[in-house]
Amino acid sequence: MYRYDEFDHAFVNDRVAQFRDQVARRLSGELSEDAFKPLRLMNGVYLQLHAYMLRVAVPYGTMNSRQMRMLAHVARKYDRGYGHFTTRQNIQYNWPKLSELPDALADLASVEMHAIQTSGNCIRNVTADHFAGAAADEVADPRPYAEILRQWSSVHPEFSFLPRKFKIAVTGAERDRAAIQVHDIGLHLKKNEKGEIGFAVYVGGGQGRTPMIAKKIRDFLPEEDLLSYTTAIMRVYNLHGRRDNKYKARIKILVHETGAEELARQVEVEFAELKNTELKLPEQDIAAITAYFAPPALEPRAEGWAQLAQWKKADADFARWVQQNVQPHKHPDYGMVTISLKPIGGIPGDATDAQMDAVADIAQEYAFDEIRVSHEQNLILPHVALADLEPVYRALVAAGLATANAGLITDIIACPGLDYCALANARSIPVAQEISTRFGSPERQAEIGELKIKISGCINACGHHHVGHIGLLGVEKKGEELYQITLGGSGDENTSIGEIIGRGFEPEKVTDAIEVIVDTYLGLRLDPSETFLTAYRRVGPQPFKDALYGDKTAAAA
Amino acid sequence: MTDKVLTANRLSDGISVWLDAAGNWNESLQEAFVARHKEAVEALEATGKQAFADNKVVDVNVVDVEEVDGVLRPLRMRERIRAAGPTIPYAAGYAGLSAIRSAVA
Numbered sequence: 001m002y003r004y005d006e007f008d009h010a011f012v013n014d015r016v017a018q019f020r021d022q023v024a025r026r027l028s029g030e031l032s033e034d035a036f037k038p039l040r041l042m043n044g045v046y047l048q049l050h051a052y053m054l055r056v057a058v059p060y061g062t063m064n065s066r067q068m069r070m071l072a073h074v075a076r077k078y079d080r081g082y083g084h085f086t087t088r089q090n091i092q093y094n095w096p097k098l099s100e101l102p103d104a105l106a107d108l109a110s111v112e113m114h115a116i117q118t119s120g121n122c123i124r125n126v127t128a129d130h131f132a133g134a135a136a137d138e139v140a141d142p143r144p145y146a147e148i149l150r151q152w153s154s155v156h157p158e159f160s161f162l163p164r165k166f167k168i169a170v171t172g173a174e175r176d177r178a179a180i181q182v183h184d185i186g187l188h189l190k191k192n193e194k195g196e197i198g199f200a201v202y203v204g205g206g207q208g209r210t211p212m213i214a215k216k217i218r219d220f221l222p223e224e225d226l227l228s229y230t231t232a233i234m235r236v237y238n239l240h241g242r243r244d245n246k247y248k249a250r251i252k253i254l255v256h257e258t259g260a261e262e263l264a265r266q267v268e269v270e271f272a273e274l275k276n277t278e279l280k281l282p283e284q285d286i287a288a289i290t291a292y293f294a295p296p297a298l299e300p301r302a303e304g305w306a307q308l309a310q311w312k313k314a315d316a317d318f319a320r321w322v323q324q325n326v327q328p329h330k331h332p333d334y335g336m337v338t339i340s341l342k343p344i345g346g347i348p349g350d351a352t353d354a355q356m357d358a359v360a361d362i363a364q365e366y367a368f369d370e371i372r373v374s375h376e377q378n379l380i381l382p383h384v385a386l387a388d389l390e391p392v393y394r395a396l397v398a399a400g401l402a403t404a405n406a407g408l409i410t411d412i413i414a415c416p417g418l419d420y421c422a423l424a425n426a427r428s429i430p431v432a433q434e435i436s437t438r439f440g441s442p443e444r445q446a447e448i449g450e451l452k453i454k455i456s457g458c459i460n461a462c463g464h465h466h467v468g469h470i471g472l473l474g475v476e477k478k479g480e481e482l483y484q485i486t487l488g489g490s491g492d493e494n495t496s497i498g499e500i501i502g503r504g505f506e507p508e509k510v511t512d513a514i515e516v517i518v519d520t521y522l523g524l525r526l527d528p529s530e531t532f533l534t535a536y537r538r539v540g541p542q543p544f545k546d547a548l549y550g551d552k553t554a555a556a557a
Numbered sequence: 558m559t560d561k562v563l564t565a566n567r568l569s570d571g572i573s574v575w576l577d578a579a580g581n582w583n584e585s586l587q588e589a590f591v592a593r594h595k596e597a598v599e600a601l602e603a604t605g606k607q608a609f610a611d612n613k614v615v616d617v618n619v620v621d622v623e624e625v626d627g628v629l630r631p632l633r634m635r636e637r638i639r640a641a642g643p644t645i646p647y648a649a650g651y652a653g654l655s656a657i658r659s660a661v662a
Contacts, residue, residue: 033615047615051571096571097570098571479634480634
């Protein structure tokens with residue numbers, strides 16, 4: 001993985017010192033709240049319902065065990081012993097004291113971590129496929145390009161005061177695991193017919209109150225043009241993006257109002273000016289960054305095949321976990337392990353300090369010191385020998401981290417919701433907990449198969465409800481929580497925005513409604529191999545509306 | 558008129574606080590001074606503005622409450638959760654959230 005050079009170290013340390021001074025001046029009253037708020041936001045510090053919140057960046061979701069141990073340390077020393085992994089591959093702490101935040105950031109800087117650009121109207125943490133560098137279906141590792149974008153965008157003077165926040169995601173395989181079509185810019189790494197690396201470029205996707213699927217404006221952008229073309233997009237957005245209305249300020253609105261074709265033309269005009277400038281990426285620079293992400297030396301471990309078969313035969317729970325949470329690796333003797341942060345009835349994405357330490361220990365001993373955060377709020381060990389799966393599983397069981405539900409109905413994404421968030425209108429976590437508990441039996445989950453439920457506590461859609469196979473949006477109606485259900489959303493290479501199915505449900509009725517939807521699906525699917533999403537796309541919303549509301553009139557009410 | 562209390566978050570640690578009858582910022586809603594007429598609400602608002610200007614608190618708001626059997630209960634769920642903490646019990650080792658469900662309901 002990328003290692004800081006002297007510049008990076010000095011830059012992050014200077015930033016901590018600067019923020020320490022700003023906090024001291026705020027606490028002494030020298031700085032007003034109005035002056036301080038944008039400064040704290042630039043360092044990832046929000047004020048939420050109960051306390052400040054610190055959002056720490058995990059660039060493209062990649063970290064090592066030393067960094068994970070530091071995240072545990074921050075949870076223990078500056079928070080209440082836990083943290084929340086987010087849909088942007090970051091981690092949030094819910095209870096830090098403003099007065100202690102400079103110390104927390106200094107501790108994080110000691111392991112090459114920071115909270116810069118995790119908030120504000122700038123280019124945020126660049127996200128990537130959590131299986132990057134390991135997936136069997138990968139064309140190329142997206143992380144070197146994400147790192148190049150990180151370096152280019154960090155305190156970029158031209159792009160630090162954009163009309164609104166800006167999110168970039170990169171995927172390296174045909175199967176999109178980074179939800180690139182619901183990002184401001186989505187980059188799909190691919191090879192052309194000559195075998196050269198480049199990107200399909202998508203622009204203007206996003207969720208929030210106006211969900212939109214990104215438009216492809218380039219089929220193939222050579223890798224050397226990554227920064228010049230991205231700069232061209234940013235310039236068009238910075239110039240023409242709306243600043244009169246916060247809710248219409250994202251690039252998706254500009255793309256929608258301008259039209260993708262015209263926007264692409266404007267980008268090409270800027271690009272023509274930038275193409276052969278200092279923004280052109282030299283081959284040796286790409287190679288130098290790529291070298292940081294060289295895969296570990298994976299020795300043949302063919303003995304794992306026979307061992308694995310034996311272990312699976314001896315332990316049904318282990319077999320279930322392997323089936324659900326281990327994916328094929330590039331190397332046939334290895335697997336990619338998903339560590340579920342979705343225990344049945346638990347809080348999606350949360351981990352205690354002890355669990356973070358346990359993951360660090362396991363990664364160090366068995367997984368070449370590599371850990372990923374997925375946008376689905378789980379952790380990943382990207383390189384584990386099949387021969388080591390059993391001890392890894394035992395260690396995860398001991399830490400309460402061996403739930404075998406990756407991709408199943410209890411692998412729910414949920415934002416913090418009204419339990420923590422100052423913007424939320426309704427709670428998300430308790431709803432996720434109840435659904436998880438209702439469907440928690442392994443047999444029932446297996447019978448239902450792949451089904452992604454995503455829950456947001458407000459229209460900002462941090463819980464990605466628009467792209468949930470079943471999405472739940474919490475709203476406040478007459479002072480009470482109400483949950484609107486959408487069906488048919490998806491955040492993969494065939495991205496779709498879920499459709500609202502009808503009137504919302506009260507908190508005590510929403511789990512029953514989910515059960516009706518699931519039972520309806522089970523009743524109409526062609527066979528167990530037809531997933532919920534495929535079945536929904538085949539039959540449309542009507543059978544689900546009928547099951548939920550009885551007749552069309554009720555659904556429209 | 559709906560009863561009102563003055564709430565904010567403490568500058569130094571962000572913890573939710575309510576203004577009590579002695580003029581202190583208290584961590585318990587139940588200790589809050591309740592304004593029951595217009596002049597009292599105006600006094601609350603003025604106190605809030607001053608405390609914000611003095612850099613003691615941030616995000617200052619007057620919120621509606623009702624008193625039920627001597628217990629103050631904010632009318633909005635958001636404020637009930639602010640007062641009681643998250644409605645979800647947390648991991649062992651962190652006490653303080655267990656008695657919350659009833660307070661928020």
